[in-house]
Amino acid sequence: MTVSNRAADSSSSAPFQFPYIPNTPDEQAAMLATLGVASIDELFQDIPEEFRNPPLDLPQPMSELEVQKELDGLASRNRALASGPSFLGAGCYNHFIPAIVKALMTRGEFLTAYTPYQAEASQGTLQVIYEFQTLISHLYGMEVANAGMYDGATSLAEGVLMACRVTRRSRVAVADTLSPFYRQVIGTYCQAQGIEIQSVSPSPSPALDGETACLVVQYPNFYGYIEDLAGLTEAAHAQGALIVVSADPMAMGMFQPPGHYGADIVTGEGQPLGIPPSYGGPYVGLFSTKQEYIRQMPSRLSGRTLDNQGRTGYVLTLQTREQHIRRERATSNICTNEALYALAATIYLAALGKQGLQSVAELCYQKAHYAAARIAQLPGYTLPIQGTFFQEFVVQCPVPPNSINRRLLEQNILGGLDLNEAYSNVPPSEGGTTGGSPSQPAGDFTNAMLLCVTEMNSRQEIDALVEALSEFSR
Amino acid sequence: MTGGGNRDTTKLLMERSVPGRVGAVLPQPDVPAQPLPDPSLLRTALDLPEVSEPEIVQYFTALSQRNFSIDTHFYPLGSCTMKYNPKINDEVSFLPGLAGIHPLQPPESAQGALELLYRLQGFLAEITGLPGVGLSTLAGAHGELAGMLMMRAYHLARGDTNRRQVLIPDSAHGTNPASAAMAGFDVVTVASDDQGNVDLKALHELVGPNLAGVMITLPSTLGLFDTGIVEVCQTVHQAGGLVYGDGANMNALLGRVKLGPLGFDVVHLNLHKTFSTPHGGGGPGAGPVCVTDSLIPHLPAPVVTQSSGDGAPVYGLAAPERTIGKLSGFHGNFGVLVRAFTYILTLGGEGLRAISGNAVLNANYLMDALKDTYYLPYDRRCMHEAVFSADWQKARGASGLEIVKRLLDYGFHAPTLYFPLIVHEALMIEPTESETRETLDAFIQALRDIDREVTENPELVRGAPHTTPVSRLDEATAARQPDLRWRAAG
Numbered sequence: 001m002t003v004s005n006r007a008a009d010s011s012s013s014a015p016f017q018f019p020y021i022p023n024t025p026d027e028q029a030a031m032l033a034t035l036g037v038a039s040i041d042e043l044f045q046d047i048p049e050e051f052r053n054p055p056l057d058l059p060q061p062m063s064e065l066e067v068q069k070e071l072d073g074l075a076s077r078n079r080a081l082a083s084g085p086s087f088l089g090a091g092c093y094n095h096f097i098p099a100i101v102k103a104l105m106t107r108g109e110f111l112t113a114y115t116p117y118q119a120e121a122s123q124g125t126l127q128v129i130y131e132f133q134t135l136i137s138h139l140y141g142m143e144v145a146n147a148g149m150y151d152g153a154t155s156l157a158e159g160v161l162m163a164c165r166v167t168r169r170s171r172v173a174v175a176d177t178l179s180p181f182y183r184q185v186i187g188t189y190c191q192a193q194g195i196e197i198q199s200v201s202p203s204p205s206p207a208l209d210g211e212t213a214c215l216v217v218q219y220p221n222f223y224g225y226i227e228d229l230a231g232l233t234e235a236a237h238a239q240g241a242l243i244v245v246s247a248d249p250m251a252m253g254m255f256q257p258p259g260h261y262g263a264d265i266v267t268g269e270g271q272p273l274g275i276p277p278s279y280g281g282p283y284v285g286l287f288s289t290k291q292e293y294i295r296q297m298p299s300r301l302s303g304r305t306l307d308n309q310g311r312t313g314y315v316l317t318l319q320t321r322e323q324h325i326r327r328e329r330a331t332s333n334i335c336t337n338e339a340l341y342a343l344a345a346t347i348y349l350a351a352l353g354k355q356g357l358q359s360v361a362e363l364c365y366q367k368a369h370y371a372a373a374r375i376a377q378l379p380g381y382t383l384p385i386q387g388t389f390f391q392e393f394v395v396q397c398p399v400p401p402n403s404i405n406r407r408l409l410e411q412n413i414l415g416g417l418d419l420n421e422a423y424s425n426v427p428p429s430e431g432g433t434t435g436g437s438p439s440q441p442a443g444d445f446t447n448a449m450l451l452c453v454t455e456m457n458s459r460q461e462i463d464a465l466v467e468a469l470s471e472f473s474r
Numbered sequence: 475m476t477g478g479g480n481r482d483t484t485k486l487l488m489e490r491s492v493p494g495r496v497g498a499v500l501p502q503p504d505v506p507a508q509p510l511p512d513p514s515l516l517r518t519a520l521d522l523p524e525v526s527e528p529e530i531v532q533y534f535t536a537l538s539q540r541n542f543s544i545d546t547h548f549y550p551l552g553s554c555t556m557k558y559n560p561k562i563n564d565e566v567s568f569l570p571g572l573a574g575i576h577p578l579q580p581p582e583s584a585q586g587a588l589e590l591l592y593r594l595q596g597f598l599a600e601i602t603g604l605p606g607v608g609l610s611t612l613a614g615a616h617g618e619l620a621g622m623l624m625m626r627a628y629h630l631a632r633g634d635t636n637r638r639q640v641l642i643p644d645s646a647h648g649t650n651p652a653s654a655a656m657a658g659f660d661v662v663t664v665a666s667d668d669q670g671n672v673d674l675k676a677l678h679e680l681v682g683p684n685l686a687g688v689m690i691t692l693p694s695t696l697g698l699f700d701t702g703i704v705e706v707c708q709t710v711h712q713a714g715g716l717v718y719g720d721g722a723n724m725n726a727l728l729g730r731v732k733l734g735p736l737g738f739d740v741v742h743l744n745l746h747k748t749f750s751t752p753h754g755g756g757g758p759g760a761g762p763v764c765v766t767d768s769l770i771p772h773l774p775a776p777v778v779t780q781s782s783g784d785g786a787p788v789y790g791l792a793a794p795e796r797t798i799g800k801l802s803g804f805h806g807n808f809g810v811l812v813r814a815f816t817y818i819l820t821l822g823g824e825g826l827r828a829i830s831g832n833a834v835l836n837a838n839y840l841m842d843a844l845k846d847t848y849y850l851p852y853d854r855r856c857m858h859e860a861v862f863s864a865d866w867q868k869a870r871g872a873s874g875l876e877i878v879k880r881l882l883d884y885g886f887h888a889p890t891l892y893f894p895l896i897v898h899e900a901l902m903i904e905p906t907e908s909e910t911r912e913t914l915d916a917f918i919q920a921l922r923d924i925d926r927e928v929t930e931n932p933e934l935v936r937g938a939p940h941t942t943p944v945s946r947l948d949e950a951t952a953a954r955q956p957d958l959r960w961r962a963a964g
Binding site: 016018019020021022023027028030031032034035037040041043044045046047048051052053054056057058059060061062064067068070071072073074075076077078079080081082083086088090091092094096098100102103104106107108109110111112113114115116118119120121122123124125127128130131133134135137138139144145147148150151152153154179181182184185187188189191192193194226252253254255256257269276277278279280281282283294300301302303304305306307308309311312313314315317318319320322323324325326327328329330332333334335336337338339340341343346347349350351352353354355356357358359360362363365366367369370373388405406409414417422455458459462 | 951
């Protein structure tokens with residue numbers, strides 16, 4: 001229905017009022033009078049007349065009550081994670097979120113502030129970012145971290161671009177155990193940069209040479225397994241290449257951080273740190289590196305300094321790297337990032353702290369290994385990958401995983417990721433100089449499912465999953 | 475003013491840490507103990523703070539009180555559209571059926587989310603007059619990157635491999651040239667004329683066979699509607715180029731004009747500006763891209779599709795046939811998209827027109843009231859924001875920087891300063907539609923008072939701010955000797 005039809009269709013004669021617009025018709029008239037203008041429409045006369053005031057086919061306005069009901073209705077047609085067991089991960093994880101995260105991050109003073117360009121009026125946000133930089137660098141065992149990127153995938157892609165700037169090389173070796181989604185985002189970011197992307201197998205040792213800018217690995221890898229970061233870092237450095245790691249921050253509660261092995265750039269998806277799955281976003285990308293590379297970093301940095309009375313304060317710093325100063329020569333085009341979710345992650349890490357993060361990581365590990373051991377005992381199911389895994393693992397199933405998943409969903413269990421579908425749904429990249437689409441690693445699995453078990457899954461839920469899977473045993 | 479003791483913000487988290495304190499307790503394991511991995515793989519030291527829950531709440535609450543925000547202060551930051559962020563939008567985004575859904579769960583278990591996204595695609599197509607919409611880009615600059623990669627893909631798909639040049643007006647946001655560079659283009663700056671429009675003569679001289687396109691912000695960052703825009707688009711199209719529209723200033727145009735019919739080929743919208751989703755101290759945003767028919771095959775993946783079987787419509791995710799690829803891990807900043815969808819539902823078409831009308835009215839009211847006190851370099855009808863210069867005050871001894879810092883003392887956030895670059899001592903003021911006339915009048919009075927202070931008490935202005943938690947900070951040392959994280963003493 002177009003706007004102009006509304007009055008005719010309305011049973012009420014009162015004009016609709018908009019709660020977000022304070023100006024009443026009388027106030028508008030008074031303000032227009034000060035301008036010597038008869039109507040609001042007259043203010044738009046710079047728009048060529050034939051294009052002005054086009055028909056606008058949008059719904060009629062709604063009251064908050066009606067909007068609430070409409071959204072409740074849409075939400076009710078989604079299967080919420082809280083409604084039953086879930087074993088889906090693959091880059092987005094179902095973890096417990098303490099109540100204080102939402103309570104604090106939705107304070108209007110945080111929620112409705114802009115990017116802290118006016119430092120004196122933004123000390124809260126700037127100090128939070130500084131805290132975030134501290135905790136993320138500790139988590140990854142790295143020297144410095146930035147204020148955050150959009151998400152884990154884009155953070156990794158920016159890490160790859162940075163490695164090419166640092167090394168002045170343009171060939172990128174990507175481990176074939178990297179998430180196919182991340183692999184694709186790297187392809188998109190690199191397609192216009194003359195960067196060549198090669199798929200390499202991380203074990204026993206990746207094929208690198210003196211032209212390689214960086215080796216890109218995920219830790220734990222897409223299948224949930226711990227890569228040999230010591231060996232891979234050595235292999236990259238032996239060729240003068242950097243190693244860029246995408247690491248699950250939750251696994252850092254249990255496993256040695258990439259910084260321990262000498263990684264050069266460590267990125268990650270911040271979602272596990274107190275951020276709801278929310279159908280894919282908003283999240284926050286984590287990004288850390290060595291001190292020597294800070295002037296090549298993308299995105300914002302908060303720095304500690306003093307005011308003119310000697311008091312400690314915080315400012316956005318090293319801004320000459322950024323687009324609003326450097327324009328086409330900036331390290332990245334990133335401007336708005338995900339500050340609110342950097343805040344969420346900071347509150348989460350403060351709440352969990354040293355003990356809590358270790359506890360969550362160990363719970364995930366214990367429950368995942370319990371589940372894997374039980375599933376491996378089912379006839380027809382095997383674990384095709386040898387090695388140490390954290391909270392995710394690959395199961396080879398007796399029948400295609402999508403048929404298992406359909407049956408599980410009937411029992412209100414959200415199953416794992418069907419790896420065949422995950423790889424087949426990846427569209428080819430357009431116009432890039434890249435080495436085509438990601439492919440499943442050698443020795444590819446048939447009927448493989450990627451399962452994830454976290455602290456959210458009770459033993460009862462895991463047993464129910466095993467029971468349901470046993471229906472397909474043969 | 476914040477409290478003392480633990481409610482003071484001086485100490486950082488690591489400095490508050492006391493061994494043995496916990497802020498959250500997890501359940502005990504309910505499965506039999508599993509064998510641990512090789513000890514060499516296990517973490518030996520985890521340097522995270524140990525603080526209790528009340529301390530965390532006190533500390534972060536105290537920190538929040540050291541911010542200006544829309545809810546606490548008028549925030550007339552030009553080009554950022556700091557309008558009221560409706561609370562209902564946040565509330566619905568936290569519904570378990572929206573915040574608690576996994577991006578990879580089967581589409582049949584997420585039909586409500588997909589329907590929401592599909593309808594939002596339709597709303598944005600209607601608002602811009604551009605039929606193809608991709609929602610997966612995560613901020614304005616991310617939308618710009620998508621748009622410029624689509625421009626590149628469009629030319630390459632036609633075998634047009636030499637179109638490497640992108641024209642960008644000198645008034646543009648810095649993200650425009652940075653995004654064009656990331657998409658592999660060479661950036662050429664095009665001048666503005668004395669009315670603040672794109673200089674058509676300069677444009678005609680610059681277009682040629684190497685032209686990939688232009689990036690135009692409408693209204694411009696001067697807050698002006700470019701009256702030559704139709705000729706700009708025609709000139710670029712005749713040369714074989716495409717027109718990119720930076721939709722940062724769309725708040726001025728809602729329901730007043732559609733960019734597609736004007737000649738734009740691809741436009742990004744900033745949902746965190748025009749469509750009221752909160753900035754969160756610097757994100758999250760969402761930067762959907764809207765395109766003409768000929769660019770639809772190149773949209774970033776995924777887009778939301780609708781198919782009508784026998785019964786109700788079925789929604790799904792798909793990759794366009796010649797997509798530039800994925801630009802984010804999943805499908806976009808869904809929580810932000812939910813808020814923008816809710817905003818559009820609340821306002822409807824009629825409300826969106828009222829938004830642009832009142833935003834432009836408020837900006838003109840401010841401009842008219844202040845133009846005798848502050849120099850107005852382009853004295854013509856403005857759209858959603860007005861760009862002044864502090865040149866008159868500078869001549870009397872106070873810079874634009876000092877004036878906006880003094881505004882903080884009056885309880886108003888600063889306007890955008892020293893941007894656009896083509897205006898000397900620029901002060902860019904965007905009031906938005908959600909402020910009352912009383913607030914606008916108080917702000918006008920404050921700027922007039924400060925102007926008087928520049929003459930009568932210049933030291934007061936030059937030393938500002940005086941009332942904020944900290945005064946002017948030493949940015950030079952911060953950049954020379956970067957201190958980017960806490961370190962243990964000694």
